[in-house]
Amino acid sequence: MSESNIKDMQQIVSLAKRRGFIFQSSEIYGGLSSCWDYGPYGIELKRNLKNKWWQAMTFRSDIVGVDASIFMHPQVWKASGHVDGFNDPMVDCKACKSRFREDKIDTSAPCQNCGAKGEFTEPRDFNLMFKTKMGPVEDSSADVYLRPETAQGIFVNFLNVQSTMRKKLPFGIAQIGKAFRNEITPGNFIFRTREFEQMEMQYFVKPGEQMKAMEDWKELRWNWHISNGIRPENLRWHPHVGDELAHYADAAEDIEYKFPHGWDEMEGIHSRTDFDLRKHEEFSGKNLKYTDVQDGNKKYLPFVLETSVGCDRALLAILCDAFRIENEGDKENERTVMKFHPSLAPIKVAVLPLTKKLNEQATALFHDLQKEFKAEYDVAGSIGKRYRRQDEIGTPMCVTFDFDSLEDNAVTVRDRDTMNQERVAIDQLKNYLRDRIYI
Numbered sequence: 001m002s003e004s005n006i007k008d009m010q011q012i013v014s015l016a017k018r019r020g021f022i023f024q025s026s027e028i029y030g031g032l033s034s035c036w037d038y039g040p041y042g043i044e045l046k047r048n049l050k051n052k053w054w055q056a057m058t059f060r061s062d063i064v065g066v067d068a069s070i071f072m073h074p075q076v077w078k079a080s081g082h083v084d085g086f087n088d089p090m091v092d093c094k095a096c097k098s099r100f101r102e103d104k105i106d107t108s109a110p111c112q113n114c115g116a117k118g119e120f121t122e123p124r125d126f127n128l129m130f131k132t133k134m135g136p137v138e139d140s141s142a143d144v145y146l147r148p149e150t151a152q153g154i155f156v157n158f159l160n161v162q163s164t165m166r167k168k169l170p171f172g173i174a175q176i177g178k179a180f181r182n183e184i185t186p187g188n189f190i191f192r193t194r195e196f197e198q199m200e201m202q203y204f205v206k207p208g209e210q211m212k213a214m215e216d217w218k219e220l221r222w223n224w225h226i227s228n229g230i231r232p233e234n235l236r237w238h239p240h241v242g243d244e245l246a247h248y249a250d251a252a253e254d255i256e257y258k259f260p261h262g263w264d265e266m267e268g269i270h271s272r273t274d275f276d277l278r279k280h281e282e283f284s285g286k287n288l289k290y291t292d293v294q295d296g297n298k299k300y301l302p303f304v305l306e307t308s309v310g311c312d313r314a315l316l317a318i319l320c321d322a323f324r325i326e327n328e329g330d331k332e333n334e335r336t337v338m339k340f341h342p343s344l345a346p347i348k349v350a351v352l353p354l355t356k357k358l359n360e361q362a363t364a365l366f367h368d369l370q371k372e373f374k375a376e377y378d379v380a381g382s383i384g385k386r387y388r389r390q391d392e393i394g395t396p397m398c399v400t401f402d403f404d405s406l407e408d409n410a411v412t413v414r415d416r417d418t419m420n421q422e423r424v425a426i427d428q429l430k431n432y433l434r435d436r437i438y439i
């Protein structure tokens, strides 16, 4: 049996649409550039991914969560440096008026939109924050920003969390939430959009302990992606050196994934020093120092190790990695299968009665499974067609209820990846599924 992997993004875009994972936003109006809506299977996948991240972060005693508001005091973005420095260098093609990020294209090559040569303007800074007005009075004091990262919601709550939770260093604060960036060139499906979700964790440590924390978190984060079923050969590290290193960081490395458009960032791990807390102290006038009772009540600003992953980007990597076409070109035997890790699969189990005549008993089994598993019931079409449909949405197991089931109280369970079939007693079925899903 041959198996081919993803070749270009279009394969994922069309499967995502055909099978109800992701739709273009406002499609009936012609769509809105770079905006996407998660459909029924997409949102299940996304929820499973977020839950898995949340569990990896907060099911340990040194990390707690927050959910900060998207709008924050405008001073936050002055302190963080976003108002003055959150810019990308933008160039225009004078011939076709297209705009590009100068650091993402070769400006000595022809314009990728119209082919004109030597027509690019000099680069100029473009601030990526979306600005809007808060309240009914249209004066400048009401200017607010849609947050371009979730991290600042964590920094401004550092003392609230530390004191109410009685946390001692080292400890972390985790958050999942929307972020907004007016990207110059969004694209590659959900890779770069203007509205996206981040899963960020800031780990506060004693100054001097940040490099050890960085090594620990690098390993944990790499392993987390592997635990999502990503094949290790499609991941690599990209250390930031020279100009790439942000002004606030003393070390940074990205985890890159081999996307169909090439290797690109999926997660950033940044040692952010005490930059953010220091700036917030300065701008707010509040003392944000930590009192180290274990070290003679010394007062200092902790250093911060950040892990920041785009939920949508990680999800795109999971879609790309899971996508396989088996026996491509062989009409009889070709199948497209999404080999999701079972813990992430949108639907865990499908109940497929052999015929409608078995509906009553098969539905009773389905309802029982639904109490624990996200399950689907399908009676339409040949059993082969129904298997293919489940393969395309990545359902790890299909349960066929046949006439023998009425006699032997057993069902046939078909495995998505091996297509092996096994007869399993109905009273053992939940255990059988648990063993294969919670891995």
Ligand code: ATP
Pocket (backbone or CB within 6 Å): 149, 181, 183, 190, 191, 192, 193, 194, 195, 196, 197, 198, 265, 266, 267, 268, 308, 309, 310, 311, 312, 313, 314
């Ligand atoms: P890039 O270089 O791709 O613009 P970045 O280095 O600015 O990304 P960070 O600010 O470190 O990204 O954000 C952390 C994570 O948030 C990224 O690793 C990525 O997964 C995600 N992310 C950032 N910008 C976007 C976007 N426009 N669309 C989707 N995800 C994004």
